[in-house]
Amino acid sequence: xxxxxxxxxxxxxxxxxxxxxxxxxxxxxxxxxxxxxxxxxxxxxxxxxxxxxxxxxxxxxxxxxxxxxxxxxxxxxxxxxxxxxxxxxxxxxxxxxxxxxxxxxxxxxxxxxxxxxxxxxxxxxxxxxxxxxxxxxxxxxxxxxxxxxxxxxxxxxxxxxxxxxxxxxxxxxxxxxxxxxxxxxxxxxxxxxxxxxxxxxxxxxxxxxxxxxxxxxxxxxxxxx
Amino acid sequence: xxxxxxxxxxxxxxxxxxxxxxxxxxxxxxxxxxxxxxxxxxxxxxxxxxxxxxxxxxxxxxxxxxxxxxxxxxxxxxxxxxxxxxxxxxxxxxxxxxxxxxxxxxxxxxxxxxxxxxxxxxxxxxxxxxxxxxxxxxxxxxxxxxxxxxxxxxxxxxxxxxxxxxxxxxxxxxxxxxxxxxxxxxxxxxxxxxxxxxxxxxxxxxxxxxxxxxxxxxxxxxxxxxxxxxxxxxxxxxxxxxxxxxxxxxxxxxxxxxxxxxxxxxxxxxxxxxxxxxxxxxxxxxxxxxxxxxxxxxxxxxxxx
Numbered sequence: 284x285x286x287x288x289x290x291x292x293x294x295x296x297x298x299x300x301x302x303x304x305x306x307x308x309x310x311x312x313x314x315x316x317x318x319x320x321x322x323x324x325x326x327x328x329x330x331x332x333x334x335x336x337x338x339x340x341x342x343x344x345x346x347x348x349x350x351x352x353x354x355x356x357x358x359x360x361x362x363x364x365x366x367x368x369x370x371x372x373x374x375x376x377x378x379x380x381x382x383x384x385x386x387x388x389x390x391x392x393x394x395x396x397x398x399x400x401x402x403x404x405x406x407x408x409x410x411x412x413x414x415x416x417x418x419x420x421x422x423x424x425x426x427x428x429x430x431x432x433x434x435x436x437x438x439x440x441x442x443x444x445x446x447x448x449x450x451x452x453x454x455x456x457x458x459x460x461x462x463x464x465x466x467x468x469x470x471x472x473x474x475x476x477x478x479x480x481x482x483x484x485x486x487x488x489x490x491x492x493x494x495x496x497x498x499x500x501x502x503x504x505x506x507x508x
Numbered sequence: 509x510x511x512x513x514x515x516x517x518x519x520x521x522x523x524x525x526x527x528x529x530x531x532x533x534x535x536x537x538x539x540x541x542x543x544x545x546x547x548x549x550x551x552x553x554x555x556x557x558x559x560x561x562x563x564x565x566x567x568x569x570x571x572x573x574x575x576x577x578x579x580x581x582x583x584x585x586x587x588x589x590x591x592x593x594x595x596x597x598x599x600x601x602x603x604x605x606x607x608x609x610x611x612x613x614x615x616x617x618x619x620x621x622x623x624x625x626x627x628x629x630x631x632x633x634x635x636x637x638x639x640x641x642x643x644x645x646x647x648x649x650x651x652x653x654x655x656x657x658x659x660x661x662x663x664x665x666x667x668x669x670x671x672x673x674x675x676x677x678x679x680x681x682x683x684x685x686x687x688x689x690x691x692x693x694x695x696x697x698x699x700x701x702x703x704x705x706x707x708x709x710x711x712x713x714x715x716x717x718x719x720x721x722x723x724x725x726x727x728x729x730x731x732x733x734x735x736x737x738x739x740x741x742x743x744x745x746x747x748x749x750x751x752x753x754x755x756x757x758x759x760x761x762x763x764x765x766x767x768x769x770x771x772x773x774x775x776x777x778x779x780x781x782x783x784x785x786x787x788x789x790x791x792x793x794x795x796x797x798x799x800x801x802x803x804x805x806x807x808x809x810x811x812x813x
Binding site: 331332333335346348349353355359361362363364365368372373376377378395396397417 | 639649652653656657700701702703704706707708709810811812813
């Protein structure tokens with residue numbers, strides 16, 4: 284279990300996360316929703332240890348950082364590295380030895396081509412494959428569905444459910460609400476660095492409603508008046 | 509177009525101030541540094557005018573990157589775009605031209621200006637996309653990437669070694685070794701994103717040790733054909749060859765540790781000068797390397813636990 288207590292994050296004088304407290308349990312898929320700039324990515328970076336923060340993040344089974352597979356919203360690729368070498372790099376970094384990557388290539392990626400030349404969706408699929416091959420216990424996926432084709436979308440949803448069945452902790456964000464409702468057990472609504480709402484599967488509609496209400500209100504009218 | 513150049517000026521200013529150095533001071537240092545380096549090139553290298561012109565073309569070529577130029581094409585019409593490229597290329601070449609004039613090399617200066625003006629019509633050549641295998645299996649990525657990117661320079665250094673042996677010119681052989689050394693040093697000049705450090709299940713010491721062992725091993729693989737050939741064909745000078753090989757290791761460690769000493773930021777102007785001073789006075793390596801090692805551990809501790 285991961286326990287987040289009173290997490291704060293500041294960039295210069297701007298407070299991006301304002302006292303977040305949450306829990307993530309094994310065998311659970313948790314979604315974090317919120318508009319652009321709400322603090323989702325910063326929150327994920329604090330969880331992974333890529334950003335420092337104030338507050339507490341407790342994990343009860345070892346060193347948290349070493350068990351997280353992190354898919355960032357825009358994965359970065361080193362130049363002149365093939366897809367296979369990228370997978371190898373991320374696996375060996377975690378002490379995982381895999382001989383045949385083609386066998387694990389569920390998205391049929393051209394692994395012998397340079398990853399930097401992949402399309403946006405292919406890059407995302409490659410980075411996702413790497414996190415899955417690392418044999419992690421915790422998965423943080425920032426926008427895993429962005430830019431990927433419909434077939435892969437289906438595949439990713441199935442992967443998420445499989446991770447849940449393997450008793451892993453899965454945390455994700457997505458701007459496509461249906462992908463969250465189909466996969467998540469719990470949703471948190473993050474706005475301006477604060478969790479303003481949470482819901483379990485039965486009450487997802489209330490989160491969607493409240494988001495719609497807050498986002499739309501009279502904004503569209505003001506645009507055309 | 510005027511706004512574009514104003515923005516470039518602002519960017520340049522921000523680059524220096526963000527590096528923690530006063531803008532005016534940066535310009536003074538850059539001008540003095542440029543003059544010293546130019547004198548060094550002309551004082552120490554045969555065919556210096558060509559090496560000097562090639563350096564200028566190298567910098568001009570950086571402005572020809574396809575992405576950057578495609579962006580410019582989308583925001584300016586054809587004639588403005590051409591003017592921007594022409595002005596930029598000539599601005600970069602201008603200091604080189606001034607020095608060539610100072611050296612009374614008028615024809616070379618003229619040819620250089622014509623060349624960089626012609627270059628403004630083209631984008632720089634993109635590397636070919638075939639991912640050829642490297643001998644560096646799957647250890648830390650710097651050598652895989654660097655080898656693919658600068659394959660031509662290694663080929664050149666090996667060819668120069670063969671020529672050096674044929675014409676019995678030991679200095680040329682050492683020059684070939686220096687090409688290999690400084691190409692490997694360059695592999696570490698850009699920081700990877702924090703993610704590529706964070707992924708490791710190692711502490712900072714283990715991480716640095718792994719990187720240093722890989723650097724030592726792979727640098728040796730690349731330089732041994734030159735080192736061994738020079739030792740076999742110039743046995744009297746074996747210790748010179750060996751000392752250069754060892755100095756190469758130190759510079760590669762300096763570059764590697766310099767990268768992580770300021771991680772995830774890039775090395776800034778002041779640290780760049782510190783490294784520069786080691787070239788003028790190599791014993792400084794023995795002071796700066798341990799400092800960088802200790803700073804690297806501090807910086808990496810933020811990402812590795």
